[in-house]
Amino acid sequence: xxxxxxxxxxIISQIILTFLAIIFSLPILIMLKxxxxxxxxxxxxxxxxxxxxxFKFFYNSLIVSFFTxxxxxxLSILTAYSLSKLKPIAKNTFFNLILIGLMVPGVSLIVPIFxxxxxxxxxxxxxxxxxxxxxxxxxxxxxxxxxYMDNIPNDLIEAAKIDGAGPLYxxxxxxxxxSYSIMVVVIIWxxxxxxxxxxxxxxxxxxxxxxPVTHLPNYFNMATMAAGNIPxxxxxxxxxxxxxxxxxxxxxxxxxxxxxGVTAGASKN
Amino acid sequence: xxxxxSNVRDILYILxxxxxxxxxxxxxxxxxxxxSFFDWNGVSQNKSFVGLENYKNFFVDPIALKALxxxxxxxxxxxxxxxxxxxxMAILLRSKVRFKIVYKVxxxxxxxxxxxxxxxxxxxxxxxxxxxxxxxxxxxxxxILSHPWLGDPDTALYCLMVANIWQWSGFSFLLYHxxxxxxxxxxxxSARIDGANIFNIVRSIVIPxxxxxxxxxxxxxxxxxxxxxxxxxxxxxxxxARSTExxxxxxxxxxxxxxxxxxxxxxxxxxxxxxLVLTTIQVKAYSRD
Numbered sequence: 274x275x276x277x278x279x280x281x282x283x284i285i286s287q288i289i290l291t292f293l294a295i296i297f298s299l300p301i302l303i304m305l306k307x308x309x310x311x312x313x314x315x316x317x318x319x320x321x322x323x324x325x326x327x328f329k330f331f332y333n334s335l336i337v338s339f340f341t342x343x344x345x346x347x348l349s350i351l352t353a354y355s356l357s358k359l360k361p362i363a364k365n366t367f368f369n370l371i372l373i374g375l376m377v378p379g380v381s382l383i384v385p386i387f388x389x390x391x392x393x394x395x396x397x398x399x400x401x402x403x404x405x406x407x408x409x410x411x412x413x414x415x416x417x418x419x420x421y422m423d424n425i426p427n428d429l430i431e432a433a434k435i436d437g438a439g440p441l442y443x444x445x446x447x448x449x450x451x452s453y454s455i456m457v458v459v460i461i462w463x464x465x466x467x468x469x470x471x472x473x474x475x476x477x478x479x480x481x482x483x484x485p486v487t488h489l490p491n492y493f494n495m496a497t498m499a500a501g502n503i504p505x506x507x508x509x510x511x512x513x514x515x516x517x518x519x520x521x522x523x524x525x526x527x528x529x530x531x532x533x534g535v536t537a538g539a540s541k542n
Numbered sequence: 543x544x545x546x547x548s549n550v551r552d553i554l555y556i557l558x559x560x561x562x563x564x565x566x567x568x569x570x571x572x573x574x575x576x577x578s579f580f581d582w583n584g585v586s587q588n589k590s591f592v593g594l595e596n597y598k599n600f601f602v603d604p605i606a607l608k609a610l611x612x613x614x615x616x617x618x619x620x621x622x623x624x625x626x627x628x629x630x631m632a633i634l635l636r637s638k639v640r641f642k643i644v645y646k647v648x649x650x651x652x653x654x655x656x657x658x659x660x661x662x663x664x665x666x667x668x669x670x671x672x673x674x675x676x677x678x679x680x681x682x683x684x685x686i687l688s689h690p691w692l693g694d695p696d697t698a699l700y701c702l703m704v705a706n707i708w709q710w711s712g713f714s715f716l717l718y719h720x721x722x723x724x725x726x727x728x729x730x731x732s733a734r735i736d737g738a739n740i741f742n743i744v745r746s747i748v749i750p751x752x753x754x755x756x757x758x759x760x761x762x763x764x765x766x767x768x769x770x771x772x773x774x775x776x777x778x779x780x781x782x783a784r785s786t787e788x789x790x791x792x793x794x795x796x797x798x799x800x801x802x803x804x805x806x807x808x809x810x811x812x813x814x815x816x817x818l819v820l821t822t823i824q825v826k827a828y829s830r831d
Contacts, residue, residue: 275722275730275748276637276740286637293631294648300663300708301651303674307666348559355555362549367556374563376821378769380790381813382570384797384806388584389565408566411559440552469656471772476798487658506666513659520654528647531654535713536720 308514311507320508321515326481326492334486337402338467344407345414345463346456352411353418354444358430368419374412379405383476396479405473410466414459417537421455422448458534461527468519486516571814574807584803596808606809609780609787612699613767616706616788621763623707625756628714632722633744646719650712657709661776664705668692692778695785702773702786710766714759721755722748757828761821768817789813 276282308317321327355361356368386405395401425448433443449456471487478484493509524531578596582589600606631649635642652660667674668691676688691701725748733743749756771790774780780787780795789809797806 274636274638274727275633275725275743277734278638282740283638286634287639290631290634290639290645293627294645297652297708297711298648300660300667303667304659304663348562351555352559355552359552359555360549361552361556363553367553367560370568371559371563373818374567376765376817377567377571377814378765378790378817379566380769380771381793381810381817382567382574383794384584384803384810385570385573386566387798388573388803389569391585404562405566408562411562415559440555465654469654469658471656471658472775475775476794487656490658490662504672506672509662510666513662517655517659520656524647524651524654532650532716535716 304510304513307506308510309507311505313507317507317511318515321489321493321512324492326484327489327515329482330484330486330489333399333483334468337399337406337485338464340399340403341407341410341467342460342463344403345410346459348407349411349414349418349459350444350449350452350456353415353422354440354448356415357419357422358425358427358443358448359440371412371415374408375416379409380472387476390477396477397483399483401477401483402467402470402473402485405477406467406470410463413538414463417455417459417534418452420537421452425451454530454533455537457527457530458537461523461530462534462538465520465523465531489516571811574810574814577804578808578811580804582804583801584797585801592804596805599805600808600812605784605787605792606789606812608784609789609792612786613770613788616699616703616770617764617767619700620703620706620710620767621760623703624711624714624763625759627707627711628716628759629718629749629752631711631715632718633748635719636722649715652709653712655709657772658776660705660709661773664701664708665692665777668701693782695783698778698782698786702777705773706770717755717759718752721752725751754828757824761824764820764824765817768813 276286308314311317312320352371356364361367390396390401395404429447430443433447438446468485469487470485474483474485474488490509490512493512577589579591579593580589581592581595631645635645639645666672670676670690670693673691675691679685679687689697692698729747730743733747738746769790770788771794774786774788774791775794778786780791789812793806793810793813796802796809
């Protein structure tokens with residue numbers, strides 16, 4: 274073991290870790306606490322749930338997440354399969370160009386995309402979120418799938434080829450069944466990134482009816498309240514907890530896949 | 543290479559992703575490069591060629607330079623703090639402590655919640671009148687330090703860095719945690735027999751052997767710094783007195799709000815260039831070893 278196994282070292286480690294854990298959990302505890310006080314737990318959450326746009330915004334986020342996952346999964350599997358197991362022309366050039374997508378901060382490209390969406394009138398469509406978010410995640414997903422597929426032995430594929438199987442058949446019957454775990458990783462991460470996204474809607478959506486759930490707290494903002502009194506933070510923070518709830522559930526049940534995604538994505542740059 | 547029908551067919555699998563990436567990366571990069579030589583508001587018919595004027599303006603624009611300085615400071619402080627905290631957590635967890643899974647969840651959880659939630663929680667903590675930080679200082683009789691944390695140009699940037707470090711240390715931790723499992727434990731034992739203590743081992747074995755992880759975190763940290771937008775926009779909007787202005791918030795302000803498309807594109811191109819140059823240098827330096 275890296276750290277000594279004697280009692281003293283273990284106790285010191287335990288104390289430092291506990292101290293760090295208390296500091297790191299404080300912001301979350303503060304959020305939970307504020308969502309319970311003021312007019313009380315039930316009233317705070319009811320006020321959010323009764324608000325006209327709450328369900329609308331949750332629904333919007335679900336729709337956007339669903340289609341983003343669908344697009345990212347389909348396109349990146351096909352591309353990764355070709356780059357990993359087939360022999361396309363200019364394979365390395367394509368791969369390197371795709372990797373550029375990982376390096377360029379998307380926020381720097383908002384002006385041309387804004388003008389493009391203006392031209393095609395996409396400001397009042399879910400596509401204004403689905404397309405840019407998918408584009409941002411696809412390079413990352415391709416990298417994950419390609420690294421994973423590179424480890425699938427080629428003998429299996431050669432054997433199938435001798436039996437006359439075409440590339441799509443091999444993808445469906447050999448590659449995909451062996452790639453379920455990485456598919457779960459990509460699905461979860463795409464969902465998390467889409468659900469948590471704030472700025473794409475800020476940049477490109479100009480219709481209140483289409484906003485995602487991350488824009489909901491704006492409607493419970495304390496800034497609009499009369500100065501002088503102590504503002505009622507309860508509903509606002511209840512709203513933050515509700516936004517995070519699906520994330521918490523996903524993390525609780527699928528912790529391993531989320532953590533695998535981090536290490537798989539960063540290990541090969 | 544022998545070109546045949548199947549080589550062409552295999553490209554069809556790449557094409558849909560590639561079209562996506564072209565529309566959302568290559569076309570915009572070409573576009574901002576193109577209009578950076580013009581004076582244009584993005585919508586009008588009037589578009590006049592000004593050569594390098596926008597670039598000249600960028601390098602003497604006090605706001606752009608301030609944003610650049612803020613971002614360099616942000617990158618250095620947050621990346622190294624996250625690496626230090628993440629590595630410390632990972633090392634401490636390779637001991638016989640109990641409740642390892644609980645620590646792991648607590649350290650990593652901030653990384654997966656929305657930046658919106660992070661921004662609003664810290665906005666409240668730092669609030670001058672109702673914030674938990676000032677309340678805590680009052681409790682321990684340090685009223686003198688009580689402060690509008692995000693309203694003061696001297697503290698705002700550092701306060702937001704704390705929020706960022708809180709959200710991202712768990713990410714560094716997970717990577718170091720995975721990196722440590724790759725190191726052969728026997729190395730530690732033989733070093734111990736030679737009389738090395740934990741600090742010697744960390745310095746001369748752990749840190750050098752984790753080099754791939756350091757590089758990955760540096761590259762991701764730099765790109766992350768250049769991407770940072772939401773937390774600034776949701777808390778200070780670049781203020782007070784531009785003390786938290788970033789190139790990204792400046793692009794948004796100039797390009798989308800003020801309709802200065804060509805100048806915003808020049809700033810944006812700088813972000814892209816910085817990202818590409820810095821990551822390429824690091825990848826090169828890394829693969830040379």
